[in-house]
Amino acid sequence: MPAEGTRMAGLWEREVGRLRPKRFADSVRASEDFVNSLGIQKRLQEHRGCVNTISFNSTGSLLLSGSDDRTVVLWDWERAKPALQIHTGHENNVLHAQFMPLSDDRSIVTCGADGEVRYVQIEEGGRAVVDQVVETEYAVHRLAVEPGSPHTFYSAGQDGSVWRFDLRGKQSKELFKVGVIYDDGVNDALDLYAVAVDPRNPYRVAVSGSDEFVRLYDTRKYLHGDFGCPIEYFCPPGLITKNEDGITGLAFSQTGEILASYSCDNIYLFEREHGLHFNDFKVGVLPLFGDGVGAALPLYKDKLPEPQSFVGHHNKQTVKGVNFLGPNCDYVASGSDCGHVFIWRKKDGELMRAMKGDKRIVNCVEQHPSEIVVASSGIATDVKIWAPGDCDPSMIDFDEDDADTFMFSSMSDDDSDISDLMDDFIFAPPGSGSSDGDDDAEDTDDDDDDEGDEEEDEEGVTSDGDSGDEDDEGGGGAEDMNDDD
Template sequence: MRIAGKTARDPRSGIVDVWRREVGFLAPRAFARRYGASEDLVLRLGIHRKLKQHTGCVNCISFNANGNILVSGSDDKKVILWDWETGFVKLSFSSGHKNNIFQARFMPSSDDRTIVTCAADGEVRLAVLQDGGYFVTTLLAKHDGRAHKIAIKPGSPHIFYSCSEDGLVQHFDLRTRSATKLFKCQAFQEKSFYMPIVHLNAIAIDPANHNLFAIAGSEEFARVYDIRKCRWDGKSCRKPVDCFCPLHLIGENEVEITGLAFSEQSELLVSYNGEQIYLFSKRHGLGPDPLCDALPHSMDMDDTSYTNEKSIYSSKENLNFEPEPEVYRGHSNRDTVKGVSFYGPHCEYVASGSDCGRIFIWRKKGGELLRVMEADKYVVNCIEPHPWTTTLASSGIEHDIKIWIPNAVEPASPVDVSEVMLIYRGDSWFASDGSDYDDSDDYNDEEDDDNDDDVDDDSDIDATDGSDEDGDYEFVIDDYNRDDISNGKNDSEGDDNDTGMLPGSQDAKF
């Protein structure tokens, strides 16, 4: 019997598929893909290991193409390369940045010897591994605001993009080590109460069409651009080829996008600050000028107030739009710039961190919340899926990185969104029933003075009990002054060219 609202399990999954593979009825690759997409594995995810070396919040994590090395960047301005399976630090070096690192990624097909980084100081830097086992870092370009994200052209060892709160999108070619300023993102309609420049938080490249990239920031629209339509003076690239936004958010003044991700099917995943996560396909596009294209042709844009526009957009009977995009609910995204990710061999799931310190995983099709996992004392900002296994990495305000694998003996119980969802009111958290949410008793742990291997201890941790052996960290979310950054007023100074290794770190051997 099938219970309403629940998905029936296929009785042929699991052990039967193992038997079919062993007797030759199921190809090993087909088995791996089917098994990797199994919902049962999602329900068995648990903490396998904690990677401890950073002395600040870990703002970015990324696997190399082979999946055997994880690179991380932190408020401590260090970049660390991990053998995440053993917890061993392969190499650790000073990035040369003067402020918190926001992104660190390997360049493809570089034998993991080339890393690009961006940070709160607005700099975009290149780090190259030398034969002596150390990295040399070089300044490639500088933004006038915090540089949040880098997007690397899939498979290219040379091409990537950066975006920043100054609204500027830059294109880089490492063959010439040059940066081209493509354009500054400007609001579609200037409003008197905020600047016309869109402060950019996220950028992503479509893996199915490398000519298309999406950007988003301090407005309601996620914009998609075609690099083929860009002249290198930037004049013809200011207009996107398409835009995406839920209809009810068009015209909202306080809306901001913090995270973007493309699926292998060219779907665009968008995470809104103070709102939900939405999944758009091409049929949801609003066109290159959404404030005009979304209006009925019989109306004069100049005679329509912004308030009236909003009511028009929200009236579906006046618009010929496809069904609403898929929505993913339950998490909270208010305090920090959070990313969002697809998970699974064919992007079958959606994953995000939350202000409540938990990881949320939804089924992509239908938006059902499957897992809620305790992952940080404060906030989870980053979720990074392994390129070809069911492993996840997560990081946030705490100074460690958590590695998740399907290691639980029993699958997790079904999730009730109404029970796990927290409501933010003013400066306080409340449970969904309106009662005060107080997690102070969950984390009264002693300082962990361990220099030993955490493999055995961490592999058996129950991710839902809130216990941790880490020390207590002060919860501070920095609000940097853009003027200070642009004027070079930073806590510490760094050279444009820098080399560095942390004492005691090991030479990289790839």
């Protein structure tokens, strides 16, 4: 019998019936072997613009993607074939798309840079009926589906508004607008980039945007007309009152921890004890700050506990998500401006891998609900499927994503200590020369600009992937964070 606690011991226990298959699979997905064994095995190619959103269905049999080409694709990812492509009717980039739970994968919600939230119903035979649920004047960046509900979801928009939707009667309600904390005399509402629902308590909704605070709300107060403040705020002590950062991605763990990806800083893991209200910090009350904003900050920096941070990636050029990996949220994963997928160990923040996943920028990283499979997407027009094993050489020989020098263009001198974890060989296998990196970095994804546009039924299905005129650079305009550069 193999030594107890080893991977071989787990295999032996599974083979003799002492370890159930699901428990064995979970133990593998939680192991460092899982992280170290990942390689690109498939590329899903159908979109004609940046892929801004990806998500698996509850069983993991389908992968949903949405793009700047204004379509969503349901993928049979194991065969690397689209099962269905749907024109959403959005007039601009699709920024987020989600399956609704318990809908037999026939109910999808989307939001876009045109300010619209749309509802897609897939009928027998593959016909898609698309309805507009709400239209606002500003981009709607993210949706959050209520766990276990086939009807209820939330949206967060660039005008600071948080909406709640109930598909049973196609009802929509603006719950509240998130205001700025430190008035600059220009804006009174916050640009929102992320929204997430606590899986343990669907009434607890977190939002974040163009300042340094994660806000946690109890939506029952708003549903009953009590328009109060957030029940909690989270922010690393060193960023309080700086008002020079934003948060592009949020994720809840199974135990209620909150991951927040800062646009000019690191990723942080917040637990209950990091809450500013929990620590008697009165957010936005100027007398706390003495003779000037931030004057009393050192006092609170000493008193407030520091959250776990995850360091090494860059998140300035686009709106990036953040996610947990592993059956027990054992790891943290994010894309980066340098085109890598970063994976850290959650318990201590150690960087485990930095895997080359895009010629330019990776924005999304999602894990399969039960298998050792991860999907990623970004500025390129395809979706990469990662699984254990060496990279398939045919997957490395990208078309528009050939080897270049961009992978280090966003790295600072302070990041030199992580370069050993960079998997350059995924895009540049040994013996392959680097082409002119400067020229490649300026390439666009609009390879189809000269193609004729075909008429499409906004409530129908497109079979050829042609979704009309493309935006420059393959899209990404509404998700661009370069205004502060």
